[in-house]
Amino acid sequence: MHTEDEKVIELSKTKLRLLVAGSMIFVIMGLWMVLLDSSQIASQRRYNSPVLTYGIGTAGILFFGFCGAVGIRKLLDKKPGLILNSSGIHDNSSAVSAGFVPWSEVIGFSIFEMQKQKTLVIIVREPERYIEAGGAFKRMLNRMNYKMCGSPVAISANSLNVGFDELLKICNAYLYKYQKNI
Numbered sequence: 060m061h062t063e064d065e066k067v068i069e070l071s072k073t074k075l076r077l078l079v080a081g082s083m084i085f086v087i088m089g090l091w092m093v094l095l096d097s098s099q100i101a102s103q104r105r106y107n108s109p110v111l112t113y114g115i116g117t118a119g120i121l122f123f124g125f126c127g128a129v130g131i132r133k134l135l136d137k138k139p140g141l142i143l144n145s146s147g148i149h150d151n152s153s154a155v156s157a158g159f160v161p162w163s164e165v166i167g168f169s170i171f172e173m174q175k176q177k178t179l180v181i182i183v184r185e186p187e188r189y190i191e192a193g194g195a196f197k198r199m200l201n202r203m204n205y206k207m208c209g210s211p212v213a214i215s216a217n218s219l220n221v222g223f224d225e226l227l228k229i230c231n232a233y234l235y236k237y238q239k240n241i
Contacts, residue, residue: 063145064236066229070140070152071220075130078218082127085119092116129154133218140219141226143233148181150212152219155200157181157189157212162237168230171208177223179230181212 093116097109106112133153142149147161166182183189189211190201201211216223 065142065144066233067139068141068143068226068229069220070133070136070218072134074218075134079127079130079134082123082130085123086127089116089119089123093120141214143229145237147237148230148233150214152214155193155197155204158192160189160212162234165234165238168227168234169209170227171213176215176217178208179214179216179223179226180208180210181214181230182210183212186211 092112095109095112095116100109100112101107136151138151140150140152142151145162147159147163147165148157149159150157160181160183164183164185166184169180169182171178171180186205190205191198192201204213205211214226216226219226221229
């Protein structure tokens with residue numbers, strides 16, 4: 060649904076390409092760890108546990124393989140990452156995108172920061188509704204978001220064509236403008 064006062068923020072193809080390239084490097088490192096000979100690992104002075112080395116390698120392959128797959132999927136996605144208008148926010152920025160969040164559901168915003176990476180957290184009136192959206196894996200990730208950030212709806216600027224400060228400024232302006240009309 061398009062309205063007059065609409066801000067469209069595209070996905071950043073450059074940031075997504077960097078995500079995919081970085082993920083591929085870590086998958087290759089994980090493969091290298093998994094393919095090491097156990098006697099070669101055991102002979103090292105430090106980190107000489109084959110089980111630990113293989114476990115870290117496998118975890119790296121799975122986690123960064125998932126990140127790379129999400130990055131490739133988003134690279135092929137023609138839809139914008141975020142749309143803000145008089146009705147609400149339509150989030151398509153990540154693997155656990157919330158979809159449409161009407162202003163009537165938004166209580167406010169907070170910032171979650173981990174290792175200097177900021178995420179815009181959208182505090183919603185009925186978090187359970189957003190936690191239960193999607194398949195089992197998405198529900199699990201939504202629940203993790205809720206436990207970590209206080210809301211299942213969180214938007215990172217890492218995949219968007221704006222920086223975090225600009226994202227926060229735009230979202231605050233729309234919330235101020237349209238939440239009071241509800």
